[in-house]
Amino acid sequence: MQWAHRPSHTEDREITTMTASWKQLPIHILLILASCRHISSKSVGPTAPPLALITTLPTDTRSVVLKGENTFENIELLSPVNISLECTWTGNQNKQPNITGYWRKDGVEIQDSRVTVDLENQQYNLKQVFSIVNEENLGNYTCVFGNVAELVFILAAPQIGEIRDKPIVSYVGDFVVLTCKMEENKPTPNSWNWFKYNGTEKEQISVATEPHRYLISSEGWKTKLKVKNVSEADAGLYYCGAVYAISTSLSHVELKVITILEPLKPFLTILVEVVILVAAILIYERSHSKRKEAEADGPNADPMNTQPQGEENGAEESNSVRQRKA
Numbered sequence: 001m002q003w004a005h006r007p008s009h010t011e012d013r014e015i016t017t018m019t020a021s022w023k024q025l026p027i028h029i030l031l032i033l034a035s036c037r038h039i040s041s042k043s044v045g046p047t048a049p050p051l052a053l054i055t056t057l058p059t060d061t062r063s064v065v066l067k068g069e070n071t072f073e074n075i076e077l078l079s080p081v082n083i084s085l086e087c088t089w090t091g092n093q094n095k096q097p098n099i100t101g102y103w104r105k106d107g108v109e110i111q112d113s114r115v116t117v118d119l120e121n122q123q124y125n126l127k128q129v130f131s132i133v134n135e136e137n138l139g140n141y142t143c144v145f146g147n148v149a150e151l152v153f154i155l156a157a158p159q160i161g162e163i164r165d166k167p168i169v170s171y172v173g174d175f176v177v178l179t180c181k182m183e184e185n186k187p188t189p190n191s192w193n194w195f196k197y198n199g200t201e202k203e204q205i206s207v208a209t210e211p212h213r214y215l216i217s218s219e220g221w222k223t224k225l226k227v228k229n230v231s232e233a234d235a236g237l238y239y240c241g242a243v244y245a246i247s248t249s250l251s252h253v254e255l256k257v258i259t260i261l262e263p264l265k266p267f268l269t270i271l272v273e274v275v276i277l278v279a280a281i282l283i284y285e286r287s288h289s290k291r292k293e294a295e296a297d298g299p300n301a302d303p304m305n306t307q308p309q310g311e312e313n314g315a316e317e318s319n320s321v322r323q324r325k326a
Contacts, residue, residue, distance in 0.1 A: 058082045058131055064153060066143075072152035077132060078187055079245035086127040087143035087151045095119055099146035101126040106139045117145065135247040157244045158186040160251035167254035170230045178253050180240030182221040189242035192216070192223035195250075197237040232257050 058080040066073050067088040075083075087101075101117040101124065103110045117124045126143045132155060141153045161183045170176035182189060194216055195202035205225070207214050215226040227234055235257040241248040 058133060066151045066153065068151065069149045070151070072154060074154045074156070076158050076187075077138070077155055077246050078157070080131075080133045081246075082129060082131050083155070084127065084129045085141055085143070085153050086125065087145070089124045089126075089145045089149045089151070090122065091119065091124060091145075092148065095122070096146075099124060099148075101143065101145050103128055104140075104142040104144060107142075132246065138247055157247040157249050158182065158189075158242070159249050160240070160242060161186075163251055164253045167256040169256045169258060170227075172231060172257060172259050174230050175226060175228050176230055176255065178225040178227070178238055178240075178255065180223050180225075180251055180253070182242050182249075184221050186221070187244070188220055189244060189249075191243045192218040193241040193243060193248065194223070194225045195239040195241065197239065197252075202239055227255070230255075230257055 060079070060081045061084070062081050063084040063086070064073065064075055065086045065088065069089060077083075096119065098116050098118045101115055103113040103126075113128070115126070117126055124145055126145065128143075130137070130141065132138065135157075138155045138157070141155060143151050143153075160180065162181050168176060168178065178194075180192070194205040194214075196205055197203075205214050205216070207216050213228055215228070217224045217226075223240055225238065225240070235255055237252050237254055239250050239252045241250050
């Protein structure tokens with residue numbers, strides 16, 4: 001006879017606990033699903049920008065105040081900056097209590113920039129902070145007071161003042177050195193680049209890929225490009241670029257390539273003209289001489305005209321002697 005196993009009090013408690021746990025399992029699952037839904041709902045919306053983008057925002061701040069009417073000011077920038085532009089206008093004779101003011105960039109009105117400007121201390125003031133982070137943000141910023149007065153801020157990287165208007169001439173097979181220089185009172189560029197215009201765009205010149213053709217040497221405010229073994233294909237426009245953190249300032253120089261016979265062309269042209277002129281004179285003299293000989297030997301020529309002059313004089317003397325004897 002076998003006795004059935006009867007659970008002890010400890011086992012009863014474990015069974016009761018397990019049964020309660022199984023009963024609470026659906027509740028735990030519901031809580032987990034609710035928490036997941038709560039987390040996913042928080043993630044909906046605009047994604048925070050990467051840290052790299054935040055660190056590239058300007059940290060420097062600069063303020064510029066411009067006073068007057070229909071005036072401008074050049075502002076050189078080297079790196080990204082938050083710049084505060086402020087305009088002050090004393091107004092005209094009919095000063096109104098307030099007027100409309102707004103901003104333009106490169107001739108285009110900036111959206112949501114129109115404000116009402118009150119007359120304070122007998123003048124109007126318009127102020128705006130702009131974040132200049134790259135080359136696209138540079139340009140002409142104009143504050144306008146009631147379509148009457150305009151004050152212009154010209155934001156740009158330091159410009160190369162030395163521009164060569166006349167081309168540099170070189171011969172085929174020779175070498176040429178192109179020079180580009182920034183004024184020494186300007187900030188020193190971070191680096192220099194050279195470009196060649198191919199008819200549609202500027203192609204950067206790489207010494208690493210074409211060391212047999214180009215050599216670039218740069219120091220401080222000056223850079224040089226050496227073009228080796230010049231060919232006619234090297235002729236054209238070359239651009240030098242002074243690189244700053246905010247932008248690159250460009251200047252250009254033209255290279256003209258000629259052959260060794262090119263300087264001789266004017267001399268050869270004159271020489272050909274002289275030869276043609278001398279030949280024409282000789283031909284004319286010869287034809288004129290032949291015409292005279294033909295006229296002298298013609299059928300109507302007088303035989304007496306062919307008598308020598310001495311005989312003609314002798315006949316005249318003998319006739320005069322006979323006349324005296326008679």
